[in-house]
Amino acid sequence: MQQAPKAHPPLPERVDIVEVGPRDGLQSEPEFVPTARKIELINDLVGAGIRHFEATSFVSPRAVPQLRDAKEVMRGVDRSTGAQFTTLVPNMKGAERAIEAGVDALVLFMSASESHNLKNVNCTRETSLERFREICAFAAQADVPVQGAIATAFGCPFEGEVPVAEVVRIAKAYHEMGMRVISLGDTTGMATPPLVQERCRALREAVPELEVTLHFHNTRGVGLVCAYTGLLEGITRFEASIGGLGGCPFVPRATGNISTEDLVYMLHECGVGTGIDLEHLLEAAQQTETLIGRTLPGQVMKAGSRLKTHSMDTVATANG
Amino acid sequence: MQQAPKAHPPLPERVDIVEVGPRDGLQSEPEFVPTARKIELINDLVGAGIRHFEATSFVSPRAVPQLRDAKEVMRGVDRSTGAQFTTLVPNMKGAERAIEAGVDALVLFMSASESHNLKNVNCTRETSLERFREICAFAAQADVPVQGAIATAFGCPFEGEVPVAEVVRIAKAYHEMGMRVISLGDTTGMATPPLVQERCRALREAVPELEVTLHFHNTRGVGLVCAYTGLLEGITRFEASIGGLGGCPFVPRATGNISTEDLVYMLHECGVGTGIDLEHLLEAAQQTETLIGRTLPGQVMKAGSRLKTHSMDTVATANG
Numbered sequence: 106m107q108q109a110p111k112a113h114p115p116l117p118e119r120v121d122i123v124e125v126g127p128r129d130g131l132q133s134e135p136e137f138v139p140t141a142r143k144i145e146l147i148n149d150l151v152g153a154g155i156r157h158f159e160a161t162s163f164v165s166p167r168a169v170p171q172l173r174d175a176k177e178v179m180r181g182v183d184r185s186t187g188a189q190f191t192t193l194v195p196n197m198k199g200a201e202r203a204i205e206a207g208v209d210a211l212v213l214f215m216s217a218s219e220s221h222n223l224k225n226v227n228c229t230r231e232t233s234l235e236r237f238r239e240i241c242a243f244a245a246q247a248d249v250p251v252q253g254a255i256a257t258a259f260g261c262p263f264e265g266e267v268p269v270a271e272v273v274r275i276a277k278a279y280h281e282m283g284m285r286v287i288s289l290g291d292t293t294g295m296a297t298p299p300l301v302q303e304r305c306r307a308l309r310e311a312v313p314e315l316e317v318t319l320h321f322h323n324t325r326g327v328g329l330v331c332a333y334t335g336l337l338e339g340i341t342r343f344e345a346s347i348g349g350l351g352g353c354p355f356v357p358r359a360t361g362n363i364s365t366e367d368l369v370y371m372l373h374e375c376g377v378g379t380g381i382d383l384e385h386l387l388e389a390a391q392q393t394e395t396l397i398g399r400t401l402p403g404q405v406m407k408a409g410s411r412l413k414t415h416s417m418d419t420v421a422t423a424n425g
Numbered sequence: 426m427q428q429a430p431k432a433h434p435p436l437p438e439r440v441d442i443v444e445v446g447p448r449d450g451l452q453s454e455p456e457f458v459p460t461a462r463k464i465e466l467i468n469d470l471v472g473a474g475i476r477h478f479e480a481t482s483f484v485s486p487r488a489v490p491q492l493r494d495a496k497e498v499m500r501g502v503d504r505s506t507g508a509q510f511t512t513l514v515p516n517m518k519g520a521e522r523a524i525e526a527g528v529d530a531l532v533l534f535m536s537a538s539e540s541h542n543l544k545n546v547n548c549t550r551e552t553s554l555e556r557f558r559e560i561c562a563f564a565a566q567a568d569v570p571v572q573g574a575i576a577t578a579f580g581c582p583f584e585g586e587v588p589v590a591e592v593v594r595i596a597k598a599y600h601e602m603g604m605r606v607i608s609l610g611d612t613t614g615m616a617t618p619p620l621v622q623e624r625c626r627a628l629r630e631a632v633p634e635l636e637v638t639l640h641f642h643n644t645r646g647v648g649l650v651c652a653y654t655g656l657l658e659g660i661t662r663f664e665a666s667i668g669g670l671g672g673c674p675f676v677p678r679a680t681g682n683i684s685t686e687d688l689v690y691m692l693h694e695c696g697v698g699t700g701i702d703l704e705h706l707l708e709a710a711q712q713t714e715t716l717i718g719r720t721l722p723g724q725v726m727k728a729g730s731r732l733k734t735h736s737m738d739t740v741a742t743a744n745g
Contacts, residue, residue: 110695192582220737223737224737260731262734262735263734264734295731296729297694298695299694299695299696324608324724324726324728325725325728326649326684326691326725327649327686327690327691328655329646330650330691333650333653333654334653355735356727356728356729358727359724360727360728364646367645367646367647370645370646370647371646372619372648374617374619375618375619376619376721400678403644404644404645404646404680405645405646407676407678407679408644408679408680409676411615412585414583414585415582415583415675416583417544422430
């Protein structure tokens, strides 16, 4: 068998995958997934080699009842491999609970567009930033790192285009608060290759010290194209959701997060290492479908890995 | 509103889209789609601005009953705009029928891998090439151009990897027969960005006169990534299927062709012109779902175009 050709220009040799299914995926599911099942899923993914998780969210149980068991989830996850568990935190109270639960880092989040921030967290962007400064000071005392997510970083469902300057402004503010890792969220699937290029380059120029994570949704079919564009820009940290768990809050029929296993498949085929066992991941994606009780959008779990050959006796073919 | 940034390195300014749904899509549907509906679909897509169609296939009605109305379809399609209608042709008899029906070009097809060719058309690749030489000579007398498709060009479901040398060998043979346009078919969704790069570069080197068309399946989620890779290689002709019509002959749950409207969405967002009205295409994709009676894999038809904004009063949001 021939060696797969290498991409040119060269892509990063290795990237980190952040699994967000337990948080971003499960919070949009209508049914509460039992705590023990959540822990099993996360620990199975640790077994597959994933080393970064957005494990849950310390938000109000009233606002997001699906994640009301954040503390218990954090208690059950497998810490033996050194896998990093971050959790989303909306305010000081959430930060206190998360730190008490022993998370590896807090993730603060706000939107790049004012109207989405107002709608999502009920305050202006300036108020979000003020609160974040307090939380960062508090977390620093506890010696817990803080990361920052920027929602609607590629477009806003209320405002349309989001100027790159807004993303840069928030990223600079995050950096000044002491954050070292930020994530650009493609909240409603509005990212495109040129926007990814533009935002990655602007951030590299303005705040080169920041590690930029990309978080894409496949709502308009181009989620993996945007990830590939990010690779070409030298990005080495991507968020994804097992099976493509999670939907789009605006369009019931539309897809949400890119699926972790499809992303890992693409990366490995492009010669980019992840440390993850794809076959194990495909099984985990299938089990997640069973857990959720519906078909998930991930493709490779349905088709199987690329070089799984078929017998000439047992299959149908079609011309062309 | 800001102007969308341009991709860098620059992509082609304009590409041709070849709609293959009426052939590659409908032939895998279990039900026969009535001739009048096929013609309506094609003519609606002509109205949307598509100018290249693989309209049907002059194969044995016994082998592919879904396309038994090839002659009637060709009689009904709208020729007023100069749109080009090609049809797949398996043998001399098919070529005679296609030419009699007034097609703009014949498309001959064989596989890059021996076992798939044996399974698909029941003869060796050498025999396929011999027959094609006769058909090309016949078509030349009738002054009808011939194009050549190469199936399993990125991998074979029976053999696994397909050496690039096999693809180049067939492309050279096609060129020697007088063909000017060829298509690389990703029959079971095994294309990856490095393989696309490798094959495009090898063909440009070996047979620079040939116009190379890329035909991807989204079976493993990376169909549009492969198309984007093709764009970066300067390819300006892509095949796709409205709504993502058509499946994978090997895996019932898996996806087939990339969807035309998602491809056109990506191209337009990247500043690449197609001459196609995306909104018209999205309506056509939705009508195709109704025609077929099941959900199709196209994403943009579900989510809507990118800058369709939502009211802040009427929608749900989710944190982060």
